[in-house]
Amino acid sequence: MHDRAAFMPSIAQRGDALDLLRSLADGSVALGFFDPQFRELLSRQQYGNEGERQNARFLLPAMTPDYIDAAVHEFARVLRPSGYLMRWVDKYVLCEGHHLRIPADLLKVVDLIATDNARLGMGYRARCRGDYLLVMQKPPIKAKVTWRDHAIPDRWVEKVDRRVYPHMKPIGLIERLIAAVTEPNDLVVDPAAGSFAVMHAARKLGREFIGCDLAGGEAGGVSCH
DSSP, X not given: OOOGGGSOTTSXXXXXXXXXXXXXXXXXXXXXXXXXXXXXHHHHHTOSOHHHHSHHHHTSOOOOHHHHHHHHHHHHHHEEEXXXXXXXXXXXXXXXXXXXXXXXXXOEEEEEEEEEOSSOOOOSSSOOOOOEEEEEEOSSOOSTTTOOOTTOOXXXXXXXXXXXOTTOOOHHHHHHHHHHHOOTTOEEEETTOTTTHHHHHHHHTTOEEEEOBTTTTTTTTOOOO
């Protein structure tokens, strides 16, 4: 077990996702967010011009499927009973069912939110205009006592500014989810934090936060509104 003190709370810091997760105690986390940089869809499609059109995103370090699986298994360990993992996926991962490689007795998919960032991306057929958020829960599976905001739509429209960060996710949704499933002083973890938007949302709501990113804290100034 790694020393949790190696990762400081509530700051934007450089670090490896698995190292951070392995530093946390069993059952210590109320909510996790995981947005792995996964390139298999873009690599398979071979658009050819992604580096030109999305150079900043193209240069982000990618995670292998095995690494992502290992991180999700660590989330299953560190989440408290009935805690949630919010895992971002693209349509390739969703359709291929990569998330089903995680046994349901560790983490079960209990909901799905489709996000619309109001801008067209790439695609040979339908053009990408957002991502998908898998809502995964650690057993025992409970809804009423663990999810307090029942007005969150499963199709979330929110424009994101990718000039701030190339892999930006909807900050308004992140804030709603944190408020829905955690209490003040609960621990929220994001080991692939990117813009550190989750950190700012957690601090705004009075939650504890630990997170890191391989790119470090350069984007730590993003704020939630």
